[in-house]
Amino acid sequence: MEELKYIIEDSTIAELLGVQNFTNQESAILELVKNAFDAQATKLEIIFYDNELIIKDNGTGMNSEDIKQHWMHVGKSDKDYEIIDKNNKKRVLAGSKGIGRFALSRLGSSIKLYSQKSNSKDKSVLWTTDWNKSLLQEKEILNNCGTEIIISELRDKWNKTSIYKLSRYLSRTYNDSLMKINIKFENELLEVQKYFVEPKIGYNCTSKINFNYLADGNSLICTIGTDEFLPEAIKYCKDVNLTLFNTNVDIYSELVNDKDINLSDKELKKALKDIGNFDAEFYFSLKEPSSKDVEKFLYKYNVLLGRYESGIILYRNSFSISSYDGTKDWIGLGKRSRLSPAAASHPTGSWRVRENQLAGKVVIDKKENNLLEDLSNRQGLNENIYFEIFVKILDLGIATFERYRQSIIRKINTKNTVDIPNEKKVVDKIIKNPTLIKDLSSDEVNKFISEVIEYKKENSDFKKEIHNTEERYKYDIRILNVLATSGLKATSIAHEMHNDRNSVADNCDAIIEAMKDFGIWEFVNESERTKYAYSNIPDLIEKNRRVNKKIISFMDTMLAEVEKSQFFAEEHNVYKLLDDIKKVWERDYAWITIDLSLSDSTFYVLPEDILKVIFDNLILNSIQQNDDKNHLDIFIKASCNSGSLVFEYKDNGKGLNKKYQDDPMKILEVHETSRKRGHGLGMWIVNNTVVMSGGEVKKIDGIDGFTIQFALGGKYDG
Structure with missing residues (x-):
């Protein structure tokens, strides 16, 4: 059995791993900078001279054996993770794949590489290539160790702009001080400085x-x-x-x-x-x-x-x-x-x-x-x-x-906060009777000028406030439009199903009555025919009844009339509004109990939909977080205090997810959720509604159940 090895043309390797492999000339030079760093160089010069690019370092250098065994062995690297260099400093080596040398091909089509090993007994070497043929010869021993690479027939045009670009690129991509890098171009010498050096707050950033x-x-x-x-x-x-x-x-x-x-x-x-x-x-x-x-x-x-x-x-x-x-x-x-x-x-x-x-x-x-x-x-x-x-x-x-x-x-x-402008008595007097302006005293003239300047400033502030308000509502509307669109789709489906409501509600009873009429109800109830779930007809009918009940609840909820009057502020009995919410949720979810703690004579001026939006989201959140419990108790406490309507909402569920316990207010952020399929909008809607009323969320606690305290302000009272 004969062992075979791939044979690849030098020019093909140079094209694939060099010319096509590097996105730009700067990244190719960076690869050669890494090689010098790994060779323990403390100084590297990048010299542009007479249409040639010279890369010169004072590293450990190579001898002929290194060239044959390592440099010419594609895909092989002799580099460890780290070394202690000749200055007794630790270096984590950058190379590992054994292909970085082909960066030379990206830069030019003709290469001369001179290298002297640090061991003075080894002769220096000259390696040359045109990427079709590579030659190696030994030279006399040089005094200085290191490697000098001369790249000619350059593939890129280098000018002052591209040199400065290279300097900036290397300053950002080289993050060490073990090797000094200089770039020489015409009569200029650029020293590459590390970009992030001892950043100062107030100078580089805030x-x-x-x-x-x-x-x-x-x-x-x-x-x-x-x-x-x-x-x-x-x-x-x-x-x-x-x-x-x-x-x-x-x-x-x-x-x-x-x-x-x-x-x-x-x-x-x-x-x-x-x-x-x-x-x-x-x-x-x-x-x-x-x-x-x-x-x-x-x-x-x-x-x-x-x-x-x-x-x-x-x-x-x-x-x-x-x-x-x-x-x-x-x-x-x-x-x-x-x-x-x-x-x-x-x-x-x-x-x-x-x-x-x-x-x-x-x-x-x-x-x-x-x-x-x-x-x-x-x-x-x-x-x-x-x-x-x-x-x-x-x-x-x-x-x-x-x-x-x-x-x-x-x-x-x-x-x-922009206040409503106070009456300006002098301005008001002049507006009513402009001819009085000639009779103003010196003090009144000064006051008049001050009031006009203040009006101008307030006008500017109002415009800014209007702009900020518009930007805020653009953001809110983008999120709420998504929910509204989903709701409209669901409402449309519910309307289509509405004609079948009675059938959905009564079908299970109708099926049972029909089976009794045909004399087969007792037959399907016999133990022999109910021991397997897939063939237990009475049980299947009961499961269908429970599903139908949920479908009807969904239809009734979606088709509940959204009256315009719900969105206008008027004085409401807060207890009655909460009691209506309580009845709907306890009807649809038999495993929850909602306890209200407030006077039945608590009145407050607000639109009817506000409490529904807030508490529907809070209750739904409690249900979704605790859907594995057999029973859930929810407590809602409310009172009026200094013109605000103050609430405390609690449940006895599992509380907040661990990631929110140190910073529970984080749950109010948009798209913040601990459920894989959650949208993270419910608590954001609660907070947004509270803030829009002029109120605020005061406190959230997620240990031993969930608690939120908030106050509604009086922005809707007139």
Whole structure:
């Protein structure tokens, strides 16, 4: 039996693994920078001279044996995980696949490589190739070790613009200080500086966000340092630390019911451990806040002198992965903000950080995070299930910052409520009789001018408020339109079924009566014919009766008349409204009991639909979270207090999912759910309805059942 090996033409390898394998000339040069780093170089020069590109390092170099056994062996790498270099410093090696040398082919079609091994007994070597034929010869021993590669017949045009682009690219993709990199072009010398060097809050960013993922405990430690707001903001944020925030996120609890992750609970837990530990550091700042917003939200800075450009870079140890160099939105910040476009001041919508507001780095390790696999060309990652989970972990970390910052903005925004203008006595007098303007005293003239200026400012404020209100309702309407459309479809089906309502309700009894008339009812009830579920006719009829009852309940609910009067505010007996809600739910769900605790003479001015929207969503939420219980008790307490209608809603169910127990108010965010098939809109609708009334959710507790306390305001009273 003869053993065969593939024979591949040199030019074909060079084309496939070089010319076609690298997306651009910068990424090809990065591959050669990595080679120099792995060769323990402390200095690397990239020289553009007379239409040639020279890559020169002071690394350990190669001898003829290295060229034959390693350099010419495609797909073989002699590199370990890490080394202690000649300066006694630890280096995690960048290479591993044995194909990076073909970056030379991407850059030019003619190569000369001179190399001297650090062992002075070895002769220097000259390796040349035109990618059709490669030649090797030994030379005299050189004084200095290292490698010099001369690339000619360049495939790209290099000019001052592309050189500066290369310098910026390397500053972002090289994240170490063990090797100094210089670029020489004409009479210029560019020293490549690490992009993220000791970031300073107030100079490079307004907030620094650190994440540390601990795989053993599936825990993400989040630390946020910020200097975004003026000291005056403390007046409005007495219960919030404006400079430091720390929290731990239980990643397993957050992802266990994520519908995008196609893993069992056991598989997810294993994947979260196998993905390994990693760190990230993000830098947030607004690009160009307007002077009005600076005043409105008490921003400390309107310009940052050293503001970091946007973009998240993914580093594997000392080098970034080429296509994750910050130019690609690989975390999906743009998609997140498009799905939830609410402003940070929105009272109920979830603000999402924009792409142009966040820069930073994520650092993974070659060994620790080996399941985040490089593609064969090392230009990207295999976007497998581990990569998907990795991005979701980062997403959860970013969300903690978004909630923290939005809570501050909302509190500061309370100072920006636009009041109804007071009467301006002088202006009012002049409007009624313009001829009086010539008789105004000096003080009245000054007052008149002040009032006109104030009117102008208030007019501007009103326009801004109208714009903000429009933006808010655009966001709300997008979400509610989805629900409304689903409701209209369901109503249409219910209308079609309405003519069959009586048949659905009475069919089971009619079938039984017919069987009795034909004398077969007793026959089908005999024990011999009812011992198997699939042939137990009486039991099948009873099951059908229960299903029919639910169908009728659905039809009655969908076809309940939606009167215009329900949406107009008038004085209502609150006890009666709640009692009507209680009767409907107890009729449809025999396993729940609703206990009302309020005076039957409690009256309040509000539209009838408000309580129905709030309590239908709360009760439905309780039922869905506790559908495995035999019985569920719900308690609703209400009272009037200082012009507000105050409620406490409780159930004796299982309480909140673990992921909400440290931050229960999080359940009010749009699309926030712990159920795999949940839409996450019910509690958002509750909160939105409460806030629109002028009230607020005061407290939520999810231990030993579920409790929410809230107050409805008086925005509907006239």
